[in-house]
Amino acid sequence: MKISHISHSNKVNDGGISIAVENLVKAQSNIHSNWICSSDYISLLRDYIVAKEIKKFKPSIIQVHGLWRSPTRSLRFYIPKKYPYIITPHGMLDPWALKQSRLKKNIVFSIWEKNVIANASCIQALCKSEIDAIRNIEKSVPIALIPNGVHLPPMNPINIVKAPWDNQFDKNKKILLFFGRFHHKKGIYPLLKAWDIFVQRNPNTSWRLVLVGFGETTSIKKIILRERLKYCFMYGPCFGDLKDSIFRNSDAFILPSFSEGFPITAIEAMSYKIPCLLTKECNISDAFNNGSELIEADADKLSKVLDKFCKKSDEELISMGNKAYDFVNSNFTWDIIQKNFYHLYGWLLNKGTKPTFIH
Numbered sequence: 001m002k003i004s005h006i007s008h009s010n011k012v013n014d015g016g017i018s019i020a021v022e023n024l025v026k027a028q029s030n031i032h033s034n035w036i037c038s039s040d041y042i043s044l045l046r047d048y049i050v051a052k053e054i055k056k057f058k059p060s061i062i063q064v065h066g067l068w069r070s071p072t073r074s075l076r077f078y079i080p081k082k083y084p085y086i087i088t089p090h091g092m093l094d095p096w097a098l099k100q101s102r103l104k105k106n107i108v109f110s111i112w113e114k115n116v117i118a119n120a121s122c123i124q125a126l127c128k129s130e131i132d133a134i135r136n137i138e139k140s141v142p143i144a145l146i147p148n149g150v151h152l153p154p155m156n157p158i159n160i161v162k163a164p165w166d167n168q169f170d171k172n173k174k175i176l177l178f179f180g181r182f183h184h185k186k187g188i189y190p191l192l193k194a195w196d197i198f199v200q201r202n203p204n205t206s207w208r209l210v211l212v213g214f215g216e217t218t219s220i221k222k223i224i225l226r227e228r229l230k231y232c233f234m235y236g237p238c239f240g241d242l243k244d245s246i247f248r249n250s251d252a253f254i255l256p257s258f259s260e261g262f263p264i265t266a267i268e269a270m271s272y273k274i275p276c277l278l279t280k281e282c283n284i285s286d287a288f289n290n291g292s293e294l295i296e297a298d299a300d301k302l303s304k305v306l307d308k309f310c311k312k313s314d315e316e317l318i319s320m321g322n323k324a325y326d327f328v329n330s331n332f333t334w335d336i337i338q339k340n341f342y343h344l345y346g347w348l349l350n351k352g353t354k355p356t357f358i359h
Contacts, residue, residue, distance in 0.1 A: 001345060003033040004059035006050065006071040010037045012214070012237060015181055016264050017090050020148045021065050024341070027149070027334040031342070034059075038070035046070045051078030061085065061121070061345055067092045068108055076112035084121040084348055086144075091126065091261025094133045096185075096281070117141065121348050122358075126262035127283035131359050143359045144344050148262045149337035150271050150328060153244060161241040163249040165210060165233055174207045174310075177250040177274070180265050182215035187256030187279065187297035192223050192232070194256075194302035198310070199230045201303070207231070207310045212238055212246055247272040251317060252309070256297040257281050266292075270328045273321035277309065286331075291324030 005025055010018050025035050034057055041049040051074040054062060062085035064071045075085060091097055098105060105113075117123065122142045125131045131143050165175070182188055188211070195209050211220065211234040224232055238246055253269035254277040263282050270276060276292040278284060288294050295305050312320075346352030 001031050001061075001349070002057065002059045003028065003031055003345065004054050004057050004062045005033060005035045005065065006054065006062060006074070007035070007037055007065040008069045008071060009039040010035065011039070012239075014039075016148075016261070017065050019264055020090070023149065023151065023334060024337070027338040028341070031345075038074070047073045048078055050074040054079060054083070059083065060349060063088060063124075064116075066090055067113055067117075068105060072116045073112055075116050081119070086122045086124055086344075086348070087117060087120045088124040088126075089130070089134065089261070091130060091259065091283075093137055094130065094259050094261070095136075096259035100185075122344065125359075128285070129283050130261065144340075144355065145357045145359060146337060146340045146344065147332060148264050148267065149332050149334040150264065150267050151334055152271050152329065153247070157241070157244055157248060159241045161245040163245050164212075164235045164238070164242070165208070166249075168233065169208060172206065174251040175249060176207055176209050176252050176254055176306075176310075177212065177246065177269070178210070178254055179212045179246065179269070180255070180263070182211070182213050182217055182220050184216070185258050187258055188216075188220065189223070190297050190299045190302060191254065191256050192220070192227070192229065193299035194306060195232060196227055196229055197299060197303035198306040201307065202310065203230075205231065205310055207251075208233060210246075210250070211235070247274065250274055252277065254295070255279070255282055256295055256302060258297050267328055267332050270324035271332075273318075273325045275317055275320035275324060277305065287324070287327060290327035291320040291322070 005021050007017055007021050008014055012018060025033055036050055036053050038046045038050045047070050050070060062083050064085060065088045067089055117138050120141050122144050123134055124144050124146055125134055126147050134143055180186060209232045214237045220234060253274045255263055255266050257279050258281055260282045266276055266278055266282055277295045278292050279295055279297055295302055343352060343355045347354055
């Protein structure tokens with residue numbers, strides 16, 4: 001079995017897709033798989049070159065991650081129909097996402113995306129709500145419900161690294177972590193406003209808001225300076241041992257997002273026994289019974305949630321974190337996810353039974 005994974009980029013600035021694909025490819029050690037990124041090639045010829053690389057590999061199945069760009073154009077115009085393929089939209093067919101650059105997407109959809117989606121062997125949904133979003137677009141193609149996964153962190157760090165804020169405030173302060181892309185989609189602007197309201201009501205709070213990531217950095221800095229936000233700290237993107245240290249030294253995780261496919265950073269936080277504050281748009285509905293609390297991307301409402309949450313005792317936070325870890329361990333490890341993909345691939349190649357997660 002040979003699987004060709006196709007995405008626009010393998011760089012972190014392309015968002016969570018690159019992280020998800022990287023981990024999926026690593027998890028498929030028992031499958032001959034490769035990863036082709038269209039951004040590796042010059043824009044004028046990349047559609048053709050991507051198709052050429054796919055045909056050179058001769059995959060049993062092609063899995064395309066993301067829409068609206070070169071990978072799906074390659075399928076439409078340069079790949080023979082003999083290759084079965086899976087489309088993984090990663091939330092790009094959700095209603096909120098479709099409203100962004102709507103006119104351009106309508107044009108692109110009519111030229112190639114509609115055809116590519118309709119002729120897919122299967123579409124992967126990361127969560128239950130994405131199934132509904134996909135069905136609004138395509139009525140007949142089978143949909144496989146398979147979320148993204150995580151590798152559980154070791155009990156103790158392999159390399160001990162200090163968190164970026166180690167020397168900036170006392171060790172007894174608690175960290176509320178936002179980790180990811182600085183983008184309006186992630187609800188970071190209402191979060192900053194909510195934090196300002198919260199701190200004004202709780203000037204002696206022991207909590208600190210820490211933002212770690214990349215994106216609209218300049219805009220965020222301007223808001224922090226202009227509003228003179230207290231107890232708010234921002235750091236650039238972090239990877240490897242430093243990322244591990246950031247999670248190990250955080251007490252809660254927050255993602256007030258307006259739209260997500262399936263936020264891997266939230267699942268990563270849970271794997272570190274960190275309680276999470278998430279919107280329903282994060283699409284991890286079962287998390288709210290398993291160590292997470294529901295929030296809205298509205299500054300006033302969010303500030304009131306922070307009022308209550310930041311008064312929780314250490315025992316309550318530990319209990320929430322343990323529930324979150326058990327939830328991830330039972331549902332979202334890459335060992336579980338890869339077994340589901342292997343079952344899916346076998347079924348699509350007429351070598352296995354129909355999976356129960358097909359809709």
